[in-house]
Amino acid sequence: MSKYDDIINLPHHVSETRTPMPMENRAAQFAPFAALTGHDDAIAETARLTSAKHELSPAESEKLSRKLHYALEKEAVITITHFQPDALKHGGCYKQICGKIKKIDPTDGLLILPDRRTIPLAYIAHIEGHVFDDTDF
Secondary structure, eight states, X not given: OOTTTTTTTSOOXXXXXXXXXXXXXXXXXXXXXXXXTXXXXXXXXXXXXXXXXXXXXXXXXXXXXXXXXXXXXXXXXXXXXXXXEOSSSSSEEEEEEEEOOOEEETXXXXXXXXXXXXXXXXXXXXXXOGGGTTSOO
């Protein structure tokens, strides 16, 4: 004889004062629970790598300036490699944009593209394009 033989055949108890819980709500009691909400996101953010911004020498800055003005004068399509700071962490990443230069704003230190995007001049690392093939910078 097992220890539950005396209750195994008894009818299920139904409360006279409380209404039974719907089956959907009963199932919710046993749903998985994430005790550390956001922990996976925090780990992923910590693992995401950023790069430091490369500082140009005065000679590199001067060469870059000449290339910018030459490309603006020739209305040439160029590829600009620039640093984009990360909004959440120290550092950032390098991105490339292809297109023409609309104007250079020395007052605000911005390179303005025809689609109104702007790039801070201090963040430009490299410029390349076919317009520079026949010139020596």
